[in-house]
Amino acid sequence: MKTPLFASLSVIALLAQPVHAKTVCTVVADTANGRAISKTGDCDKRVTPASTFKLALALVGFDSGIIETASAPKLPFKEGYVDWGGDRWRQDTTPKRWMKYSVVWYSQHMTRRLGAAVITDYLNRFDYGNADFSGDKGRDNGLERAWIGSSLKISPMEQVRFLSRMLNRDLPVRPNAVDLTASIVEAVTLDSGWLVRGKTGLAYTRRADGGVDRARGTGWFVGWAVKGDRQVVFARLIQDEKRQST
Numbered sequence: 001m002k003t004p005l006f007a008s009l010s011v012i013a014l015l016a017q018p019v020h021a022k023t024v025c026t027v028v029a030d031t032a033n034g035r036a037i038s039k040t041g042d043c044d045k046r047v048t049p050a051s052t053f054k055l056a057l058a059l060v061g062f063d064s065g066i067i068e069t070a071s072a073p074k075l076p077f078k079e080g081y082v083d084w085g086g087d088r089w090r091q092d093t094t095p096k097r098w099m100k101y102s103v104v105w106y107s108q109h110m111t112r113r114l115g116a117a118v119i120t121d122y123l124n125r126f127d128y129g130n131a132d133f134s135g136d137k138g139r140d141n142g143l144e145r146a147w148i149g150s151s152l153k154i155s156p157m158e159q160v161r162f163l164s165r166m167l168n169r170d171l172p173v174r175p176n177a178v179d180l181t182a183s184i185v186e187a188v189t190l191d192s193g194w195l196v197r198g199k200t201g202l203a204y205t206r207r208a209d210g211g212v213d214r215a216r217g218t219g220w221f222v223g224w225a226v227k228g229d230r231q232v233v234f235a236r237l238i239q240d241e242k243r244q245s246t
Helices: 004-015 050-064 095-101 104-114 116-126 156-167 175-183
Strands: 021-030 036-041 187-189 195-206 212-227 230-240
Touching: 021 156, 050 095, 050 104, 050 116, 050 156, 050 175, 050 195, 050 212, 095 104, 104 116, 156 175, 156 212, 156 230
Parallel strands: none
Antiparallel strands: 021 036, 021 230, 187 195, 195 212, 212 230
16 A cells, blocks of 8 residues: 555656656665655665765765765866756856756766775665776776766665665764755655655666667656654655657
8 A cells, every 4th residue: 555655755756757767666665664655566676876876975075075065066067068958067166066956977076086996985884785986897987987877886785775874874974964864855744745856857768879778767866754753764766668868
């Protein structure tokens, strides 16, 4: 039986779901004990985390000190940065704006400062999917795109376990890194009284020639919800069944 929260999360996710996309998995788990409240589909399949990786990267950034608060550092857009996100990416960007608009060049600025070895060490300690930050095979581009349809992969169940550990302060980061990460994740209060914080993600796999395979898009909605003294984590994974033009 679907809970009101489960139904509400499904509605939120479906609003951004392409017409020809299928739902691979939806899982909602109790943060306190990690038990699934509702679980449908293949929730153990590992795929690219896309922009949901920003949750882990924010934790690393705040723990290491390369990002400081929701508003610092504020970095300017420069010519040559990736800007396929449109005008929203061609502006000065803070950590909060980075998270809200999924600004890829800000992520790349962070990953280059941290380096692949440091990031891989954090991901292993987070038990974050396959922790593979190598990038496309033979291209040495992990710092630019490991999390975008490339080497780094994670399953919906691993997403909720990571979020549960984060919220339970069970990850090897400073406690305030969790609070600061939560402060930059968008929140919405549902009519049912649940406060939901979540992050979406979308990526296409790369073909051998480096082109984008628009028939194989992957979409995510992951996060957590709080009402009173109860807290749950959730992950929803969708995949295209038909080529998308955008």
